[in-house]
Amino acid sequence: MLPIVDAHHHLWSFAQGRYPWLQHEYDAGKFFLGDYRALCQDFSCAQYRQASEGCNVVATVHVEAERDRGEQVAETAWLHEQHAAHGFPNAVVAHAWLDRPETEERLREHLRYPLVRGIRSKPVTASAPGHSVKGRPGTMQDERWLRGLALLPTLGLSWDLRVPSWHLAEAAEVAAMFPQLAIVLNHHGFAWDRSAEGLKQWRDGMERLAREPNVHVKLSEFGLRDGPWVEADNAVIVRETLAIFGWQRCMFASNFPVAGLRIGYRDLVDAMLRMTAHLAPGQQRAVMADNALRFYRIAP
Structure with a gap:
C-alpha cells in the first residue's frame, strides 16, 4: 500500500477553543457544500484515525480550522499538544491576518x-463570477495585505492560497510578485461549475496560475x-x-472532516x-506523499 501524506485536514475541540462557524454562527447558505450540521461536533485525533483506518x-x-481569530496562536499551541499525544499532525498551517498592525508579531x-x-489567510473575494471586489481592503490588491504577505518568505513561511476559480488569474499576479514565496492552492481551485463554460473559466485560471513555478x-x-x-x-x-x-x-x-x-x-x-493510476509508480507516490513531505518540510 502506498504511503499517504494528508496535506490538508482539520481538528477541533469545543472544550479547548471557540469555532464560531461550527457553534453559534452556523450558516448553510454561505457554506460551499450547503448543510454542514454533521460537522458541528468535535473532530479529534482519535476520530481522524478511525476515519482513515486501513489507509x-x-x-x-x-x-487552520477558522477557530476564533482571538485564538489564532492558541490553536497552534493546542495542535502541538495533539502532536505530542498522538504523533500528528506533523506540520501546521496557522492563521494570521495579513493586513493588521500586529501581523509580524503574530x-x-x-x-x-x-x-x-x-x-492560510484568505483574501477578500467576490461571491460569484462577474462580481468584483478588486482593490478593496483585504483583497489581493490591497497594499497593506500585500505587505503582510511579503513577510512570509522572509520568515520561512509558505502560503496556503484559497480562492474560488474566478480569482485564480489575480492569484497568479500575486504569485509573480513574490517568486520566493512557496504557495499551494487549496482544493484544486474549486471547479464548482462543471458546465463547459465553467470548466473553461477554471482551466484558464489554472493554466495562468501554473505559469508561476x-x-x-x-x-x-x-x-x-x-x-x-x-x-x-472528479477524475x-x-x-x-x-x-x-x-x-x-x-x-x-x-480536507477531512469536511470532505x-x-x-x-x-x-x-x-x-x-x-x-x-495513469502515472508511473514513482510519480503516483510523489502525488500521494512525497511532494507534501517536501513542500511542508516534514521529515520522512
Missing part, C-alpha cells in the same frame, strides 16, 4: 512552535453543493490539474489512487 497515512498537515508568535510551516496545488475537496461525489466527473478535474501543473507540483489532501460530508476517507483514497 497508510504516515504524516498529516493541519490547516507570525513570530506562531514561529515559536516548531511544526509551523505556513499561513512557485505555485503548487492540492488535489482535494471535489464535493459540490448540489450533487453527490461522482468519481468519473476529469484531477487529470486536468495533473496535466496543467505536472505531477511534481500536485499533492493529495483529504466527509460527501465521501468516506478510505473511499476517497481509493478513488484518488484510481484517478492517478
Whole structure:
C-alpha cells in the first residue's frame, strides 16, 4: 500500500477553543457544500484515525480550522499538544491576518512552535463570477495585505492560497510578485461549475496560475453543493490539474472532516489512487506523499 501524506485536514475541540462557524454562527447558505450540521461536533485525533483506518497515512498537515481569530496562536499551541499525544499532525498551517498592525508579531508568535510551516489567510473575494471586489481592503490588491504577505518568505513561511476559480488569474499576479514565496492552492481551485463554460473559466485560471513555478496545488475537496461525489466527473478535474501543473507540483489532501460530508476517507483514497493510476509508480507516490513531505518540510 502506498504511503499517504494528508496535506490538508482539520481538528477541533469545543472544550479547548471557540469555532464560531461550527457553534453559534452556523450558516448553510454561505457554506460551499450547503448543510454542514454533521460537522458541528468535535473532530479529534482519535476520530481522524478511525476515519482513515486501513489507509497508510504516515504524516498529516493541519490547516487552520477558522477557530476564533482571538485564538489564532492558541490553536497552534493546542495542535502541538495533539502532536505530542498522538504523533500528528506533523506540520501546521496557522492563521494570521495579513493586513493588521500586529501581523509580524503574530507570525513570530506562531514561529515559536516548531511544526509551523505556513499561513492560510484568505483574501477578500467576490461571491460569484462577474462580481468584483478588486482593490478593496483585504483583497489581493490591497497594499497593506500585500505587505503582510511579503513577510512570509522572509520568515520561512509558505502560503496556503484559497480562492474560488474566478480569482485564480489575480492569484497568479500575486504569485509573480513574490517568486520566493512557496504557495499551494487549496482544493484544486474549486471547479464548482462543471458546465463547459465553467470548466473553461477554471482551466484558464489554472493554466495562468501554473505559469508561476512557485505555485503548487492540492488535489482535494471535489464535493459540490448540489450533487453527490461522482468519481468519473472528479477524475476529469484531477487529470486536468495533473496535466496543467505536472505531477511534481500536485499533492493529495483529504480536507477531512469536511470532505466527509460527501465521501468516506478510505473511499476517497481509493478513488484518488484510481484517478492517478495513469502515472508511473514513482510519480503516483510523489502525488500521494512525497511532494507534501517536501513542500511542508516534514521529515520522512
